[in-house]
Amino acid sequence: MSDHPSPIRIAILCSRLAVLAALIILCGMTALQAGKAPAGTAPEDIYGLYVLTPALVAIGLAVVTAQVLPALAMAVLTAAAMLLPCLPADARYGETNGAVAAVRVAVETYVVGAMTDIDHIKIIVFTLTIGGMVGVIGANGGTTALVALVAGRARGRRAGQLVAWLAGLLVFFDDYANSMIVGPTLQPVFDRLRLSRAKLSYIVDSTAAPVASIALIGTWIGAEIGYIQDGLDELARLGTPACVADVTAYQAFLQSLPYRFYPIFALVLVGLLAGMGRDFGPMLGAERSAVNVSAPMAVETTVRRWRGWLAAIPVLILVTGTIAIILITGMRAVPADESATAQAVLSGADAFGSILYAAIASLAIAALLGITTRANTLARTMEATLEGMARMLPAVVVLVLAWALSKSTSDLRLGAVATSFLQGEDVKLTWLPLLIFLAAAGVSLATGTSWGTMAILCPVAVEVAGRLVADLPPDAAHRVFYASVGAVLAGAIFGDHCSPISDTTVLSAAASGCRLEEHVWTQAPYALAACVVAVLAGNVLCTWWGLPAWLCIGVGVILLAGVVRALGRRT
Secondary structure, eight states, X not given: OOOSOOHHHHHHHHHHHHHHHHHHHHHHHHHHHHHTSOXXXXXXXXXXXXXXXXXXXXXXXXXXXXXXXXXXXXXXXXXXXXXXXXXXXXXXXXXXXXXXXXXXXXXXXXXXXXXXOHHHHHHHHHHHHHHHHHXXXXXXXXXXXXXXXXXXXXXXXXXXXXHHHHHHHHSOSOXXXXXXXXXXXXXXXXXXXXXXXXXXXXXHHHTTHHHHHHOSSSTTHHHHHHHHHHHHXXXXXXXXXXXXXXXXXXXXXXXXXXXXXXXHHHHHHHHHHHHHTEEOTHHHHHHHHHHTSOOOOOOOOOOOGGGHHHHHHHHHHHHHHHHHHHHHHHHHHSOTTSOOOHHHHHHHSOHHHHHHHHHHHHHHHHHHHHHHTTSSOHHHHHHHHHHHHHHHHHHHHHHHHHHHHHHHHHHTTHHHHHHHHHHHTTOOGGGHHHHHHHHHHHHHHHHOOHHHHHHHHHHHHHHHHHHHGGGSOHHHHHHHHHHHHHHHHHHHHHHHHHOTTOHHHHHHHHHHTOOHHHHHHHHHHHHHHHHHHIIIIXXXXXXXXXOOHHHHHHHXXXXXXXXXXXXXXXO
């Protein structure tokens, strides 16, 4: 075997070196801008479009290092250093050394500040709590039993794919849990039915992040609402336009769901491919190869299927508890002299507190069920809880650094500068969601992280969209605003879905027993098909022509069915 690096590795190394060199030049030019400014000057007057530097540092270092945590940390430090000329002496903690002052501002003002915000604390606690609940129901055998119960229905190739799709939809509360439960559980089922591991990894990957990102309950919702809230906070600080003055973060999350065209169509495409029994592109070859392989003998399973209730009941409590507490807190917040409309209830509801207490209740019930049914001991339950929480710690660290970066870039007035630039370029507002979607997709593809992309772009997208729609009629303003929120979250999913360095891409391939290269190669045409339909049916028909989102989703489903019918072939 040759020790010489392959041309692909050389190309990757050269591209990373080019990105690193560009970052060094960019930071040097930003430093020159800072050096020419007198103390106390506003950030936008010093830097102009150079306020993009921290975000570009985060994206560039993520590409160079393939790690999002150091990239976000350096971006926060870069933003703190850029803010030093704008800060009074007391905000620099009495430091005269610029490097020391930048570190202290980054850590004490932004990182620690992000962890002391009451809403941020609630998000951290319920994220860890839901992670603990996922760990407990996994240790109880509940989630595996639930998936096995569904897998037992598979009697043919189409049924096997539909079962995998349904199982992916059932494990909606966490993308990692989805991959690690559905993939290994259905491997023997796919082998028995002579379905390829590439098809299994595609189904797992296409029902992991896409379904978790639009689920009303789960480990994603806290982060998504938090990023939206950061953008709304910046709008409020500088004067919220009247058209979005009554919009809350949770309301924006809910209203943006119909505009999450890519994850919706990615989920639909899996069902269409399975139901129609057709494939195209490299996946067709993988499926035809799998058909010619002798099916292994069925292995008797030892899964106790009654334990599916040990997963179903806690998840049901999590869902119904959140809805109930949202309604209760929302109703209490409505003044006595006003009618309790849906908008008034959602605006006054405590979304973070609702998910927090529902998560605590679901964790307690999951633990109690496991112990009383003797599916788990108390010691193992506590161990599983901590293991589940520990699995969420990387996400919590990303959240904290993302909040710190969001606040620091807000202080740099990134949203105001971007808004002025777009207004100066006379960008049509109907194209704004498409531009945001493409930007999010590019960042996510390059960095391999949907959470990092949402952290970088979501607050800015919310602020820019809120400012640019100020002069539109209310209905049009709301449509463009919610479509912009949905676009940044959907674009982050598309790029992450296609990126070979994405953790969910790697995890889906590993959990399904498929080579990473084969998974990326066979999945790409399907992801691109869903993306093209999302742009045509969503961004063009919905935001450009102004058609209702539900109608555009229907058109998109018809287009996807036509694509599968025209390009797909039976194996």
